[in-house]
Amino acid sequence: MDFTECYEDTCSAVALAARQGDGRRVQKLLRRGYSVDVKDNRGWNALHEAAASGSAQCVRLLLDAAASSEDYVNSLTHNSETPLYFAAKNGHIRAANRLLKGGADINKMSNDLSCPLFAAVDGGHKEIVELLVSKGAEVNGTHSTSGWSCLHQAVYKGHTEIVKFLVSVCSLEAVDDYGITPLFVAAQYGRHECLEVLANTGANVDCQAKDLATPLFIAAQEGHLSCVELLLAYKADPNLYCNEDQWQLPIHAAAQFCRLSILEKLISVTSRDCDQGKGKVSPVYLAVLSGQADSLRPLLREGYSPNAQSCRQFGYCCPLDMALWCNSWNLDNECHQSREITQMLLAARAHVTMPTYVFALQGHVPEHLPLILEHAGLPKEDHLEELVQAAVKEVPSAPFWLPLLLKAGLDPTLLLHQKMFEEAETRVLNFLLEFINWKTLPSTMLQILSRRQAKGTWTPQKHFESVPALTHLCRLAVRAAVGSDALSKSSFVQQLPVPTLLQDYLQFNDISSAYTYTPA
Template identity: 90%
Template sequence: MDFTERYEDTCSTIAVAARHGDCRQIQRLLRRGYSVDVKDNRGWNALHEAAAAGSSQCVRLLLTAAASCENYVNSLTHNSETPLYFAAKNGHVQVVNRLLKRGADINKMSNDLSCPLFAAVDGGHMEVVKLLVSKGAEVNGTHSTSDWSCLHQAVYKGHTEIVKFLVGLCSLEAVDDYGITPLFVAAQYGRHECLQVLANAGANVNCQAKDLATPLLIAAQEGHLSCVDLLLSHKADPNIYCNEDQWQLPIHAAAQFCHPRILEKLIPVTSRECDQGKEKVSPVYLAVLSGQADSLRPLLRAGYSPDAQNCRQFDYCCPLEMTLWCNSWNSDSERHQSREITQMLLAAGAHVMMPTYVFALQGNVPEHLPLILEHAGLPKEDHLKELVQTALKEMQSAPFWLPLLLKAGLDPTLLLQHKMLEEAETRVLNFLLEFINWKTLPSTMLQILARRRAEGTWTPQKHFESVPALTHLCRLAVRAAVGSDALSKSSFVQQLPVPTLLQDYLQFSDISSAYTYTAA
């Protein structure tokens, strides 16, 4: 049954009259002997109805007619609400005054732990609040299931004038069961005027909730710029760590929830210890985690390292690695932002570590490997050998990574290993062979190719039966002389004493353009 509705068939006749403020009807019914104490299915009697409706004269008549005024004035609904509670909740100051004079319990709690003062504060009824306080209402009690005080509720509802009235009476540092003060509530919900009143009254701007969050952290997280400004102007400390692991600061919240204007406020006042400090977490990680380039841009512009530190908290070795992993499960609509973030990190000088190369080779985020190779190129020496071995373990992705690695300057002969010859599919193997002299392969390799051809697992290009063209042999000789890495750079090739028409040919563009490869 829905007890929020009023069912007239369970409501007494005199209560109906009280609900409508019909004093004459009440008088007629009283003369005929009707009871004033009949309750409906919510436990309401006529006095509850009159108080809620704000009919002071009906209240007077009902109290006069009651057998026991003291008991009647404090009669309870099924939720333990009194007539005074309803009068206060609805802002009926005259009814409140009359009920108090007749002995109403000013601090009676309802089942949900509310009281007349809390109800008046919640409704923003200043006159009723002042009247109740002047008559002795408890201002520092807790009046909700989460232990909020009246000041908490006034701030939450944004009733600035009531907050101004209560700050001189209430404990400014009262906490709920989460350790949250009224000032924290103001910061959390963006109640700028209430926050200013509390801060000016001396409330602690650096208070911490049970989870160690500060008002500055919560304001930064929720994007309340004016509250952040106000807190900083009242000496809120941006360097108080807001979790037990001692790494989370307000700047991290602003970065994660993508509030760039707040970031710009926090960057100059936040200690750079978090940038690359051991066991700390750079806000760059949180900006990457947000997936919003606007969150990363001000940090890099201010000089935060694109490499940050090894982050055990998120289990990533660098922000670039986080970008790739996070983007691997993003939707297509989110990948554009991730690509921009990758470009920003690389442009800022992020070092590409081997795990990042390895992940990029798998082709889960195909747009990233070209970016990495364009900005960072191939790894050097032993790391290059490791890259090749890793690539060969990802043979299912070879159609994706092979043309990209060769374009970036990888010596194709490094890939001429048994695993490549044994496992590569036809299009991959044919593509690779176009970059070498296929007639001068070692006999063991030629045997593998012959066997695969006989088995029908490899179909060679027809021209592989012939000796390579002289022009092809010439460009192989040039590559051997200058190196694959140098030949991959257009700026180098353009300086060679060869006609412009041959420059693309030296870079094997005719081969690359004839093949189209995508991620597996």
């Protein structure tokens, strides 16, 4: 049986008349001896029906007819709801008044921890709220499974006029089971007017829940701009950390959830200590982690560093490291923003570490290495040799990284490694040989090539049998004189005293255009 829905065959004649507010019929039935206390499948009797429908006349008649009006006025449904509860819930002030005069228990709790006052607040019935409070209703009791007070509920429902009344009689700092105050609820659900009433009355704008979240933090997270502005106007602290690791601020929430208008507000008032401070986390990380390029843009524009502190909380050494790793596992529809984030960090001169170069060499996301080389170029000095060693270890990916590294200005002679010559596929090896004088290779390399050719694992280009053309030898000489790095830059080549037609040739573009590789 459903104990929330009334079945017609379980409702008494008196209760049905009371539900319809038919006082004359109720009176007639009572004179004929009908009982006032027959309950339906929900545990409702005629008085519950009269209170719920708001018939003060029926309430009076039923109370007068009851054998014990004090017991009858507080009769309970299966959910422990009283007639006063229903009158308050539905906003029937005359019926509520009559029940109170009859001795109704003003604070009786239902099974779901509600009470007449809480029900009236929930329904937005201000007159009933004022009546119940004037008659001694408990205003700071806890209700609902999370322990909300009536003020919590009024704020949650956005009943501003009721909030204005309750702030004069309720505790402003009442907390639920999570340590949340009514003002926090207002910030969380965007109840701007209620928030203003509470703040103006003196409620603590920097109250913290058990997880240390503040009203400003939750308003930023939920995107309630007007609440953020109001909290800041009432001097809420944007630098109050909101978790035990001492790093999460409202600006982090705004960046993570791309609340751009709020982010702009918070950038100007948040201490920059979080940007690169030891043990803290820059909001740049949150923008990157959540794939919010639009959040990252204003942060970088306003001076937040692309080279934030190492982030032990997320396990990344820098934002670029995070961006590249996140990019490698993001879903297709998220990749565009992740690539844009990577590009933005590089354009802002993010430091590229050697592990980042090595990861990019593997070609999991093909756009990584070209972006890094475009913005950061090749590593310098000792780190360049480290990059070469890492590249040689990634010979299976050489079809991807070899053309890119050479185009960026890597000296091809640095790749004359035994492993490269032994393991590279024919097309890769021939491509590399095109950038050097294949007739002056070290004897060990020549022996490897000869052995592979005999086994059929390498097929040389026909012109490798001959001495390189004079023009090729000349551009090798030019490269030896100016360096591979300089020769890779068109701006440098254009200044050389050579015909324009030869500039592409000096940069080996004829070779690059003949070899097209994709990641393995």
